[in-house]
Amino acid sequence: MTVKRDFLSLLDCTADELDGLVQRAKALKALQRDGRLHRPLEGRTLAMIFQQHSTRTRVAFETGMTQLGGHAVVLAPEDTQLGRGEPIEDTARVLSEMVDIVTIRTGSHEDLIRFASSASIPVINAMTSRCHPCQLLADVLTFEELRGPLAGRTVAFVGDGYNMCHSYINAARQWGFRLKIACPEGYRPDPEFLSGSNEATLVESAREAVEGAELVVTDVWSSIGHEEEAARRREAFAPFQVTETLLDQAADDVVFMHCLPAHRGEEVSDTLLDDPRSAVWQEAGNRLHSQKALLEFLLA
Numbered sequence: 001m002t003v004k005r006d007f008l009s010l011l012d013c014t015a016d017e018l019d020g021l022v023q024r025a026k027a028l029k030a031l032q033r034d035g036r037l038h039r040p041l042e043g044r045t046l047a048m049i050f051q052q053h054s055t056r057t058r059v060a061f062e063t064g065m066t067q068l069g070g071h072a073v074v075l076a077p078e079d080t081q082l083g084r085g086e087p088i089e090d091t092a093r094v095l096s097e098m099v100d101i102v103t104i105r106t107g108s109h110e111d112l113i114r115f116a117s118s119a120s121i122p123v124i125n126a127m128t129s130r131c132h133p134c135q136l137l138a139d140v141l142t143f144e145e146l147r148g149p150l151a152g153r154t155v156a157f158v159g160d161g162y163n164m165c166h167s168y169i170n171a172a173r174q175w176g177f178r179l180k181i182a183c184p185e186g187y188r189p190d191p192e193f194l195s196g197s198n199e200a201t202l203v204e205s206a207r208e209a210v211e212g213a214e215l216v217v218t219d220v221w222s223s224i225g226h227e228e229e230a231a232r233r234r235e236a237f238a239p240f241q242v243t244e245t246l247l248d249q250a251a252d253d254v255v256f257m258h259c260l261p262a263h264r265g266e267e268v269s270d271t272l273l274d275d276p277r278s279a280v281w282q283e284a285g286n287r288l289h290s291q292k293a294l295l296e297f298l299l300a
């Protein structure tokens, strides 16, 4: 009997498997660029449960499934019985009878775990309040394309110690890079993530985090679910805005990334996304190739 694999966190894969996903994403990107058909998932179906908004994650999975020869179905809560209170465990068991793989974006990481525990098919975390592992596959791919392997490098995460920061802490462990994290008091990452990490350290200021870093990353100050705190957060996070001047403190060949969507004038200056050091558009495009590699890994 085959044991199903889930991708709920970067820690669900070995470091070798993660590296394999990044290398495979490069190969799939080249196949697509050369117009060569590669359809190993013909006849396979992906169900995508989105309980929160998404552009990149959704389009990458849906387009990726099409390019790999399969089919994707989007399930928004308002269209399904989940939105009318059907237990998530029952939904997991029903979908397991019909489709081959599921992605879920939900604010509650516990709901993701409950779903995955009841499903007999692979389940992918398309982002929860705890982590966003799919984004890290694209980020590592992008850095490798531009500068080579991340192992042994120094990365700075500046901003909210939330799901992206947690995934960077896991990534530092898996890919072997140093991670300096600068967050306002009260918005630091969950100690549970930090306690298992030899690679990640908290520093006091954005400048201290960025000094010498070869990759600088930030995320929005008010993630999905925190919109009502936006005014308070703008005040707390103001010293943590990433600007061109802050990036000048980093390594000469620094790369800047942001998972997007970005709020210009908040976590980034108005013009940073278009700075030559920014790789955000390539990073967004790489969601497609890395998620295709993940689908192939879990299904093929």
Ligand code: CP
Residues within 6 Å of the ligand: 053, 054, 055, 056, 057, 058, 127, 135, 259, 260, 261
């Ligand atoms: N970065 C990211 O996950 O984008 P979406 O919210 O648009 O999917």
